[in-house]
Amino acid sequence: MRNxxxxxxxxxxxxxxxxFPELPLDATGMPxxxxxxxxxxxxxxxxxxxLAITLGTDAQGSTVAxxxxxxxxxxxxxxxxxxxxxxxxxxxxxxxxTRAELVCTNRPxxxxxxxxxxxxxxxxxxxxxxxxxxxxxxxxxxxxxxAIFDLAxxxxxxxxxxxxxxxxxxxxxxxxxxxxxxxRCYAAMAxxxxxxxxxxxxxxxxxxxGDYSEANGVTDILPVxxxxxxxxxxxxxxxxxxxxxxxxxxxxxx
Amino acid sequence: xxxxxxxxxxxxxxxxxxRFGHLTARNLDAAHxxxxxxxxxxxxxxxxxxxxxxxxxxxxxxxxTPLLPAAHxxxxxxxxxxxxxxxxxxxxxxxxLHEAWPPELFPLAGASQVTVPRAPYRFLEVHGEGIxxxxxxxIHAGIIEPGHFRFSCLGEVxxxxxxxxxxxxxxxxxxxxxxxxxxxxxxxxxxxxxxAAGNALxxxxxxxxxxxxxAPPRAQALRTLALELERLANHVGDIGAICGDIGYSVGSSLxxxxxxxxxxxxxxxxxxxxxxxxxxxxxVVRDLDETGRRAIKNGLAELAATLQKHIPLVLENxxxxxxxxxxxxxxxxxxADFGMVGPAARASGSGYDARRAFAHGCYPALxxxxxxxxxxxxxxxxQIRVDEIATSIAIVDGLLDALPDSLYxxxxxxxxxxxxxxxxxxxxxxxxxxxxxxxxxxxxxARYAIKDPSFNNWTGLGIAVRGNLxxxxxxxxxxxxxxxxxxxx
Numbered sequence: 172m173r174n175x176x177x178x179x180x181x182x183x184x185x186x187x188x189x190x191f192p193e194l195p196l197d198a199t200g201m202p203x204x205x206x207x208x209x210x211x212x213x214x215x216x217x218x219x220x221x222l223a224i225t226l227g228t229d230a231q232g233s234t235v236a237x238x239x240x241x242x243x244x245x246x247x248x249x250x251x252x253x254x255x256x257x258x259x260x261x262x263x264x265x266x267x268x269t270r271a272e273l274v275c276t277n278r279p280x281x282x283x284x285x286x287x288x289x290x291x292x293x294x295x296x297x298x299x300x301x302x303x304x305x306x307x308x309x310x311x312x313x314x315x316x317x318a319i320f321d322l323a324x325x326x327x328x329x330x331x332x333x334x335x336x337x338x339x340x341x342x343x344x345x346x347x348x349x350x351x352x353x354x355r356c357y358a359a360m361a362x363x364x365x366x367x368x369x370x371x372x373x374x375x376x377x378x379x380x381g382d383y384s385e386a387n388g389v390t391d392i393l394p395v396x397x398x399x400x401x402x403x404x405x406x407x408x409x410x411x412x413x414x415x416x417x418x419x420x421x422x423x424x425x
Numbered sequence: 426x427x428x429x430x431x432x433x434x435x436x437x438x439x440x441x442x443x444r445f446g447h448l449t450a451r452n453l454d455a456a457h458x459x460x461x462x463x464x465x466x467x468x469x470x471x472x473x474x475x476x477x478x479x480x481x482x483x484x485x486x487x488x489x490t491p492l493l494p495a496a497h498x499x500x501x502x503x504x505x506x507x508x509x510x511x512x513x514x515x516x517x518x519x520x521x522l523h524e525a526w527p528p529e530l531f532p533l534a535g536a537s538q539v540t541v542p543r544a545p546y547r548f549l550e551v552h553g554e555g556i557x558x559x560x561x562x563x564i565h566a567g568i569i570e571p572g573h574f575r576f577s578c579l580g581e582v583x584x585x586x587x588x589x590x591x592x593x594x595x596x597x598x599x600x601x602x603x604x605x606x607x608x609x610x611x612x613x614x615x616x617x618x619x620x621a622a623g624n625a626l627x628x629x630x631x632x633x634x635x636x637x638x639x640a641p642p643r644a645q646a647l648r649t650l651a652l653e654l655e656r657l658a659n660h661v662g663d664i665g666a667i668c669g670d671i672g673y674s675v676g677s678s679l680x681x682x683x684x685x686x687x688x689x690x691x692x693x694x695x696x697x698x699x700x701x702x703x704x705x706x707x708x709v710v711r712d713l714d715e716t717g718r719r720a721i722k723n724g725l726a727e728l729a730a731t732l733q734k735h736i737p738l739v740l741e742n743x744x745x746x747x748x749x750x751x752x753x754x755x756x757x758x759x760x761a762d763f764g765m766v767g768p769a770a771r772a773s774g775s776g777y778d779a780r781r782a783f784a785h786g787c788y789p790a791l792x793x794x795x796x797x798x799x800x801x802x803x804x805x806x807x808q809i810r811v812d813e814i815a816t817s818i819a820i821v822d823g824l825l826d827a828l829p830d831s832l833y834x835x836x837x838x839x840x841x842x843x844x845x846x847x848x849x850x851x852x853x854x855x856x857x858x859x860x861x862x863x864x865x866x867x868x869x870x871a872r873y874a875i876k877d878p879s880f881n882n883w884t885g886l887g888i889a890v891r892g893n894l895x896x897x898x899x900x901x902x903x904x905x906x907x908x909x910x911x912x913x914x
Contacts, residue, residue, distance in 0.1 A: 175675040175738050185682050197717060199696035220611040245702040302570045304593040304910050307618035307699045313568050317681035331566035348525040348592045349571060352563050378612050383532050384596035403699055
């Protein structure tokens with residue numbers, strides 16, 4: 172049998188050094204809206220499975236607003252847009268502090284980003300994860316803890332009880348049966364405490380919003396400190412969201 | 426006839442080569458229902474549906490479960506969704522909808538249909554001197570989906586565990602019949618989003634069967650690549666996770682990055698690490714160019730070499746073997762009785778692999794020899810994954826050398842045909858996955874039933890942990906690695 176310790180050493184350092192690398196050209200991320208003139212043809216809105224795109228008109232012409240909080244990242248709108256108004260976005264810094272910032276438009280952005288601040292958790296944070304129905308986001312979060320992404324290097328730890336957690340990280344759309352367990356978990360945490368919504372389902376319910384299961388995400392249930400869109404988000408996107416919630420310099424560009 | 430329904434289903438399921446697929450109900454109109462069972466012929470790849478209308482003004486039917494235990498979860502799920510009761514079911518209670526839901530809410534029941542109200546949920550109690558209960562969940566300790574486990578223990582030994590799921594219920598099946606069928610694929614894929622390629626493929630096969638068309642050869646090959654890369658990534662990840670649960674940190678640190686490497690290959694193929702939004706009815710959304718093909722081929726070769734070095738560190742380590750052997754043993758008979766599928770069933774001696782029987786991707790033409798072990802314990806379930814990793818690598822490698830030259834996507838007609846059935850059966854990484862679609866007279870999806878591989882396998886886990894230490898539950902659980910959202914829908 173080979174020596175396991177030699178095997179561990181033989182892999183060398185595999186942790187990604189450069190933070191938030193852009194997605195490779197052949198990968199698809201979230202869509203972005205450019206200021207290229209929009210003809211208002213409406214093809215993008217028609218193909219969107221989660222009704223994330225709203226069209227309108229103003230003095231300068233057609234407007235298009237894409238709500239990443241409802242967007243899966245399926246790229247159907249990018250394929251449908253013949254004019255290059257909606258294009259793929261390669262950035263992995265996709266998280267925001269406010270719900271309003273998730274809406275991209277072809278006009279100058281009026282949503283005022285919340286001021287970056289040096290939060291009290293900026294050096295270290297302990298996170299309790301509650302999954303409510305999006306196991307792909309769970310797997311991407313698990314990936315964040317492996318040696319490639321190495322979540323621990325930012326002082327981020329996943330813990331097994333709400334009692335010693337600073338933040339509640341929610342994946343999935345929070346259907347009716349998970350609402351009370353989630354609220355109880357939050358109630359068991361000591362203040363100050365944060366909530367991080369990971370994945371489009373957690374932000375708005377995504378594909379599952381509305382109807383009898385009442386799976387509309389965590390945004391209307393608890394105060395959310397950071398939103399990570401995507402179904403599922405890229406691991407770097409998840410790390411970005413946690414760092415934003417912490418007020419960590421690496422996430423906030425401080 | 427409803428009186429003979431149970432007998433007919435059981436007889437058909439017990440014919441040589443046949444197996445029970447799924448059982449559910451379907452609305453005929455606002456007041457009437459049929460109960461339907463899907464039976465699969467593993468020799469010819471055909472299926473048969475046995476239907477029986479419920480008696481006028483009645484919301485009950487004779488249970489199939491006493492004759493065919495594999496139907497026990499399906500009947501309970503139909504009870505929750507339609508408000509119909511299987512009379513004579515040995516353990517009748519809700520499966521998906523518990524106290525968080527109004528007892529009179531039956532999401533799929535017709536507007537003027539008779540229903541049987543849901544009774545309050547009661548756990549099975551084990552009595553006797555020294556028996557104590559340990560309730561765990563719904564929220565668990567790690568990054569894992571929610572479910573409630575009620576252990577009845579004698580000291581440290583589990584005498585029974587009742588697994589109560591349903592916390593992830595999001596109304597998937599109802600949404601699938603409400604959405605425009607062209608967009609149903611997004612919901613179908615999210616039934617269990619860690620099995621995106623499997624679910625999308627089962628959906629595509631079902632819809633293509635309805636439309637009576639076949640995806641072009643290149644699309645079939647690309648779909649097979651996606652399905653096998655998904656299997657590869659999850660099996661490799663599982664080996665790391667199993668090592669984590671036995672405290673073998675060498676394995677738990679070496680394997681997760683390898684899964685990452687496979688996800689990078691999947692991203693080359695499909696555009697996303699989790700293979701989302703790639704497979705669709707008619708083909709796949711994008712082609713694979715020569716650069717991408719070569720990159721996947723080289724990446725795979727590198728991966729295979731690394732795995733060859735790392736797997737012996739697990740399977741030839743005596744501490745690891747001792748920790749897994751005889752833990753969570755499931756007998757071949759019980760695995761078969763409860764309709765277990767996938768690697769978990771093949772670790773208990775089953776030879777069933779949907780890739781050898783049912784048309785999806787390049788199967789069954791490209792028919793791999795199923796991995797098969799007799800042990801039925803956590804070790805056998807780990808070895809099965811190692812065997813299947815080798816098979817999947819060979820399949821992907823072979824397909825990359827011989828990608829057919831054709832279109833990769835067909836244009837589809839605007840409408841689905843009226844009153845037809847399409848069934849997609851796929852060997853996803855957890856096992857046989859069924860998407861069963863029925864259209865109404867207007868050509869709309871009237872009923873979309875999904876049977877996730879975990880649906881029956883959860884029973885297997887509950888049986889396998891009996892007589893084991895409570896402390897071994899995480900290992901048993903991980904060795905099955907079942908989907909909560911796929912079960913709860």
